Amino acid sequence: LIFAAVLVSACNSPKTTKEMKSTDDCPEKVTFTPEQIDHLGITDTNHLSAASKRALKWPTDLGNEWFIQFGPLQPLKGDLAYEEGVVRRDPSAIIKENGKYYVWYSKSTGPTQGFGGDIEKDKVFPWDRCDIWYATSEDGWTWKEEGPAVTRGEKGAYDDRSVFTVEIMKWEDKYYLCYQTVKSPYNVRVKNQVGLAWADSPDGPWTKSEEPILSPADNGVWKGEEQDRFAVIKKGDFDSHKVHDPCIIPYKGKFYLYYKGEQMGEAITFGGRQIRHGVAIADNPKGPYVKSPYNPISNSGHEICVWPYNGGIASLITTDGPEKNTIQWAPDGINFEIKSVIPGVNAHAIGLNRTADVEKEPTEILRWGLTHIYNNGDYQSIMRFSSERKTRHVAKGVKKQ
Ligand code: AAL
Numbered sequence: 001l002i003f004a005a006v007l008v009s010a011c012n013s014p015k016t017t018k019e020m021k022s023t024d025d026c027p028e029k030v031t032f033t034p035e036q037i038d039h040l041g042i043t044d045t046n047h048l049s050a051a052s053k054r055a056l057k058w059p060t061d062l063g064n065e066w067f068i069q070f071g072p073l074q075p076l077k078g079d080l081a082y083e084e085g086v087v088r089r090d091p092s093a094i095i096k097e098n099g100k101y102y103v104w105y106s107k108s109t110g111p112t113q114g115f116g117g118d119i120e121k122d123k124v125f126p127w128d129r130c131d132i133w134y135a136t137s138e139d140g141w142t143w144k145e146e147g148p149a150v151t152r153g154e155k156g157a158y159d160d161r162s163v164f165t166v167e168i169m170k171w172e173d174k175y176y177l178c179y180q181t182v183k184s185p186y187n188v189r190v191k192n193q194v195g196l197a198w199a200d201s202p203d204g205p206w207t208k209s210e211e212p213i214l215s216p217a218d219n220g221v222w223k224g225e226e227q228d229r230f231a232v233i234k235k236g237d238f239d240s241h242k243v244h245d246p247c248i249i250p251y252k253g254k255f256y257l258y259y260k261g262e263q264m265g266e267a268i269t270f271g272g273r274q275i276r277h278g279v280a281i282a283d284n285p286k287g288p289y290v291k292s293p294y295n296p297i298s299n300s301g302h303e304i305c306v307w308p309y310n311g312g313i314a315s316l317i318t319t320d321g322p323e324k325n326t327i328q329w330a331p332d333g334i335n336f337e338i339k340s341v342i343p344g345v346n347a348h349a350i351g352l353n354r355t356a357d358v359e360k361e362p363t364e365i366l367r368w369g370l371t372h373i374y375n376n377g378d379y380q381s382i383m384r385f386s387s388e389r390k391t392r393h394v395a396k397g398v399k400k401q
Contacts, residue, residue, distance in 0.1 A: 032056050059337075066327050066340035066362050069390050070347055073373060073383040079145035080135055082381035085109060087126045088133075089380040090165040090303070091351030091370040092177070093247075094140065097170075097202045101137045103351060103370060103382075104149055104177060106130040106164035111378040115188055115227075124186045126380055130164040132179055134202075140353075140368070141384070150177055150197045150206050158183050158212050159195050165303075165349075167247040168202075169285065171255075175199045176285050178246040178257065181212060188229045191216050192242035194259065196286060213287045214243045214257060214280055220264035232265030238276040238296045240264045245304040245349075248285065249333075251313065255282045256333050257289050258304045258315075261296065271322030277301050277315070279334065294334050300324050303349040307358055307365045314362060318345045327363065347371035347385035363389065 030053055037045060040055050048056070075081060080088060092104040108130040113122035123129050132150040135143040150166070153159040159181035166179035181195040193212035199205060220236025229241065239261025246259045257280045266274045276296035280289035300321025307314050313333040317326045325345055328336040339362070351370035358365050366387045372380050394400055 030056055033060075036060060062339065064340070064389075064391050066329075067342060067390055068327075068340070068363050068366060068387045069343050070345055071386040071388065073346060073371060073385055076141060076143055076370075076382055076384060078137070078142040080143040080382050082375050082379070084379065087130070087378075087380050088382050089126065089372040090245075090349045091372065091382050092166045092168045093352045093354045094370060095168055095170055095202070096355045099138075101140050101355075102134060102168070102202045103137075103143070104132055104134045104166045104168055105351075105382060106166065107133040107148075108162075119185050119187055126378065127164045127180075128162050128182070128186055130162045132163050132166045132177065146203070149204055150179065150195075150208060153208070155184075158193060159208070160184050161186050163195065165245055167245075167304075168354075169248045169250070169255075171250055171285050173200070174285070175202050176248060177206065178213070178248055180244055180246070187227045189222060189227055189241075192244060192262075194243050194246045194257075198286070209286065213289050214246065214259065214291075216240055216243055216261075217291075222264065230265055230267075235263050235265040237261070238263050238274075239278055239291075241266070243278075245302075247304045247306055249306060249308060249313065250285075251308065251333050255285050255289075256280075256313070257282065258306050258313075260302065260304055269322075271300060271320070271324065273320040275300070275302055275320040277304065277317075292334060297330070297334055298323070298328070298336055300326070305350045305352065307352055309358055309362055314339075316345070316350065316366070318348060329362070347387075350385065351382075361389070363387065 042052050087108045088105050090106045094101050094103050106127050112126050115124050131148050134149045135145045137143040150163055152163050161182040161184040164180050166177050169176045177197045179195055181193045194214035196209040196213045197206040217237035217240045220240030221233040223231040223233045241264045242262035244260040249256045261276050261278050277298035278295035279297055280291045282289045300323035301317040302319035305316040312329050312331040314329045317323055325342050326338045327340045329339050330336040349372050352365050353369045356365040368386045371383050371385045373383050374380050
């Protein structure tokens with residue numbers, strides 16, 4: 001059958017008077033092939049439910065190649081095993097240098113007091129009062145903590161309160177760490193920025209950028225003086241409060257800095273928290289990074305988890321928003337479409353394995369990597385995740401084909 005010849009419209013197909021009444025009207029033209037009707041198991045094309053009309057818009061060339069499930073998280077050994085009294089969280093991607101895997105992460109010590117007390121003295125979040133540390137491993141399971149890589153700035157600097165949630169990029173034999181920064185006092189309205197450090201070796205020494213490389217949009221307006229992040233006169237852009245979870249990908253001769261935005265006056269919507277993603281693009285790794293006019297590029301997600309695939313950029317969208325628990329792909333790094341909707345993701349703040357053969361299949365990079373768990377409200381530790389493709393749902397004892 002030739003595709004064009006079998007296109008049918010639900011409105012144009014013959015209907016009885018009774019059917020016309022029950023379908024009411026047909027404001028939009030729906031086209032489909034007999035193969036689609038069979039695949040979707042639609043009973044009667046004269047009576048398309050809203051769900052069937054949506055299903056008929058799904059891409060017909062999309063199979064299960066992006067569909068995966070995550071396995072149970074597993075603890076690490078050596079220095080990155082859980083340690084009471086210590087926060088290790090938000091691991092960077094893993095790279096392999098000098099025959100070893102390297103990872104960078106946020107590290108702090110002691111319990112979290114929150115925002116109720118003296119914020120000049122207290123620790124307001126587990127990621128407050130952090131420095132960036134790194135560790136190495138032969139096998140990705142047993143890790144040796146090597147020491148601090150990037151520490152907080154002098155009092156008065158833009159990064160004097162905390163440096164955390166780091167990502168690594170290697171480009172032309174140089175290493176770049178991008179990370180979140182907060183300047184004291186860390187109150188609930190404090191703006192969060194992004195800093196950068198570079199080195200000739202993964203072991204440092206690291207040189208920090210004098211100024212942040214990314215800042216929140218400045219077009220939101222707080223209402224009143226009280227420390228209330230929900231009280232606004234104007235919310236401003238999706239990233240008017242915080243720019244978070246930076247990750248730089250060399251792409252098409254430029255540097256794409258993907259990040260999470262938090263908006264002043266954040267609301268809970270039908271999809272949960274208003275968390276969005278944006279991208280800022282530079283000609284050089286050190287910037288300047290210019291925010292894309294297409295931002296936001298995702299209306300869902302939380303920590304950034306992006307990788308190159310087939311000439312485009314793939315993105316795992318977790319936790320927040322109506323498109324949470326999806327994997328998306330953009331042929332141009334900007335216009336993302338859903339490629340799979342996966343079971344609830346247990347691996348948050350993923351550190352991807354950048355040594356993976358990313359072109360082998362769309363989700364090859366997610367076979368294993370690092371993540372973190374909340375051992376309790378005060379302390380977090382880095383864990384290992386794994387995932388596998390799922391192409392059949394079979395009962396126990398039935399041979400998978
Ligand atoms: C994470 C990330 C950022 C936030 C905090 C630590 O999930 O989105 O890193 O600042 O929580």
